[in-house]
Amino acid sequence: MSTANDHVHVVATLQAHPDHVAELAALLGELARTSRAQPGNLRFDVHQQSSNPHQLITIEHWDGLASVDAHMTSPHVGVVLGKLAPLLAVPPQIVRYSQIA
Numbered sequence: 001m002s003t004a005n006d007h008v009h010v011v012a013t014l015q016a017h018p019d020h021v022a023e024l025a026a027l028l029g030e031l032a033r034t035s036r037a038q039p040g041n042l043r044f045d046v047h048q049q050s051s052n053p054h055q056l057i058t059i060e061h062w063d064g065l066a067s068v069d070a071h072m073t074s075p076h077v078g079v080v081l082g083k084l085a086p087l088l089a090v091p092p093q094i095v096r097y098s099q100i101a
Contacts, residue, residue, distance in 0.1 A: 007063060007099040008067075010062065011057060012060075012092055014088060030080075039067060
């Protein structure tokens with residue numbers, strides 16, 4: 001059983017090409033829907049920056065590192081990663097955070 005201190009948050013920042021914002025948003029929305037059904041997922045949200053609509057982020061909450069690792073190697077994530085490059089202006093930044101309090 002996991003505790004709050006085992007939890008992992010993952011924040012991915014993605015900067016879309018101006019003509020691909022809607023496509024990126026739809027792709028991330030589908031990723032969120034499929035990821036929410038995965039074991040260990042506690043939350044998966046997609047946000048768009050108000051002052052820069054080309055920037056989107058995902059904020060994920062997982063019950064532990066094993067769940068994050070299983071998510072990152074799942075087939076649906078591989079499909080999404082394969083579609084990202086032409087939609088992005090710069091490579092995505094994906095950062096894992098461990099909950100400490």
